[in-house]
Amino acid sequence: MSKDIQKLVISQGIANLADVFFRVVVIANVFVLSGSVISTSLVPILIGLSSFLASFLVPLVTKRLALNRVLFLTQLGKTILLAILVFLLKQSETISLPLLYAIVTFISILDGFAAPISYAIVPRYARDLAKANAAISMSGESVQLVGWGLGGFLFASLGMKPSLLIVLALFTISTILMFGLPLVEKEELSSETSLETLTKGWILVVKKSRLRLIVQANLLEILANAIWVSSVLLVFVTEILHQSESYWGYVNTAYSLGIILGGAIIFRLAEKVVTYKYQTMTFSLLSTTLVTLLILLFPNPPAFLFLSLVIGFLSQIKEVPESVLLQESVDEKELVNLYSVIEVVSTLAFSASVFLMSSITEYFGVFTSFVLAIVCLLVEAILVLKNKHQIN
Numbered sequence: 424m425s426k427d428i429q430k431l432v433i434s435q436g437i438a439n440l441a442d443v444f445f446r447v448v449v450i451a452n453v454f455v456l457s458g459s460v461i462s463t464s465l466v467p468i469l470i471g472l473s474s475f476l477a478s479f480l481v482p483l484v485t486k487r488l489a490l491n492r493v494l495f496l497t498q499l500g501k502t503i504l505l506a507i508l509v510f511l512l513k514q515s516e517t518i519s520l521p522l523l524y525a526i527v528t529f530i531s532i533l534d535g536f537a538a539p540i541s542y543a544i545v546p547r548y549a550r551d552l553a554k555a556n557a558a559i560s561m562s563g564e565s566v567q568l569v570g571w572g573l574g575g576f577l578f579a580s581l582g583m584k585p586s587l588l589i590v591l592a593l594f595t596i597s598t599i600l601m602f603g604l605p606l607v608e609k610e611e612l613s614s615e616t617s618l619e620t621l622t623k624g625w626i627l628v629v630k631k632s633r634l635r636l637i638v639q640a641n642l643l644e645i646l647a648n649a650i651w652v653s654s655v656l657l658v659f660v661t662e663i664l665h666q667s668e669s670y671w672g673y674v675n676t677a678y679s680l681g682i683i684l685g686g687a688i689i690f691r692l693a694e695k696v697v698t699y700k701y702q703t704m705t706f707s708l709l710s711t712t713l714v715t716l717l718i719l720l721f722p723n724p725p726a727f728l729f730l731s732l733v734i735g736f737l738s739q740i741k742e743v744p745e746s747v748l749l750q751e752s753v754d755e756k757e758l759v760n761l762y763s764v765i766e767v768v769s770t771l772a773f774s775a776s777v778f779l780m781s782s783i784t785e786y787f788g789v790f791t792s793f794v795l796a797i798v799c800l801l802v803e804a805i806l807v808l809k810n811k812h813q814i815n
Contacts, residue, residue, distance in 0.1 A: 427548035427605050428555045434600035435541050436562040438498055441593035442534060443570030444577065445505070446470065448586045449527055451578045457520060469524060470531040471770065477535025478766035482620045484536065485759045490544045491604040497533040498601050502594040504530050509587050539762035546750050546758065547607045553693035556746040560739060561686035568679040624760030633752050633813045634761070637745060638768060640803050644741075645772045647715075647799040649780035650792050651678065651734075658789045663722045670724065677728045681735020688736075689743045700744040701807070701814040707741035708804035712797055719793045748814060 446466070454463040484493055508526050511518055541559070549555035577586045628634045649655065660671045689696055696703055711734060718730050753761055784792045807814065 425548060425550055428545070428558065430600065430604055431541065431544065431548060432558050432562050434494075434597050434604065435537070435559070436566055437593055437600065438537070438597035439563060439566040440570050441590050441597060443566060444574040444586065444590045444593070445530070447571060447574030448578050448583055448590065449523065451575070452583045453520065453523065456517065462520065465524065466527060469528050471774070473528050473531030474535035474538075475767065475770045477532045478539055478763055478770065479621070481536055481539050481763040481766075482623065482760050483617060485540065485543075486615070486620050490540050490547070490607045490759065491601070492606075493536055493540055494544070494604065495598065495601040497536045498594065498598045500533045501530050502591065502598050504533075505587065505591050505594055509584070509591055512584050512587065539766045540759060542746065542750075543758035543762045544607060546755050548605065551693050552747045552750055553696045553743055554690050556743045556750075557686045557690040557693065557739070560743060560746075561683050561690070564679050564682040564686065568676065568683070620760075623757065624762075624764035627753060627757060627761055628764055631752065632810075633748070636806065636810050636813055637749060637752075638765070640745075640806055641765070641769065642772050643799045643803040643806070645769060646776045646779070647796040647803070648738075649773070649776035650796045652777050652780070655780050655784050655789060655792055658784050659793070662789060664724050664727060666724055673728060674731045677731040678735040681732035681737075682739055683735075684732070685736040685739025686743070689739055696744050697747055700748055701811045703744045704741045704814065705804060705807055705811075707737045708800055708807060710740075711737045712800040712804060715793065715797050715800065719790065719797070 450463055450466045453466055457463065488496070504526055508518070508523075511522070542556075545555050545559070546552060574586075577589060581589075628638055650659075656674065657671050660666050660674065664670070714730050714733050714737065718727060749761065749765070750758060780792050780795070783795065
């Protein structure tokens, strides 16, 4: 990997770890302060809505600022906001929930710019897109795997104030590293209206059949992957496998380890992945369909742990070549517009899919949810097979 990509991966990795710590500490503190599940659940809801808003507005910001400068300034803004929160806590033992919600919202809005931009900037820095995307994916999942458990330990051991000081230190380090990212030239589009800027990515998806294919495939996959969220997976673990909630935690860990392992394999086989994108994606989809069917037909706790790892592994076999495909489909200057659309669509689709799968599980049983997921994966595989000429 180039030094530029290494800088991006390290700076984003530290920022993401700090974000996870921040969310864990805030969620835990809100629950301690309020004792209310509803008040606590507002935190992830605010984070999700803020990220959605930021993803939609990304093109307007990148029209005026270079991509690396947006990453730096948003991280700097998050650092300043967190410093204000730490200062307020130093002045008082507690902080009001509305003020805490406001700070969380503003930090989440700034954080919401990072995801589409960090992927859109990859082709500007990377010589090997497959290796770069695999590294970013591995870093992100490793952070999620370590961050939630370690964040809870920090809060339980140190409390809110010392934990936030650690987060502030990580935010500061990440800000400094992002300041050192190489400059990316921005396209001068002074004649382009704000409406044209906001709709450019959507027009790209409508016009380009390859992009429509990727979006359609992603929608099917998001619906299928909704069985792996807590509300559905926990039902499968308790009702079908007859295991406790702690086993559910092991399943999530196995799934994340599979993603990291998949990213590592793709990193080693980057050249072949780029050459055989269609074959790799098809293999991943058909294999995932088969593994999900095996989970449903032969429910067994030890086997389910292993197969969860396999599912995570297979997800990377598809995700990395798909990311390369996206990045090769449009001009580098249009990537941020495209990723803005992808983030907006994915956020809405995920929320709708979780609600749908949770409702199906509630009224028709978890077996039906898994069958629907299998059907979605199979339809997605057929869609890729029928349009293979657009992939390789």
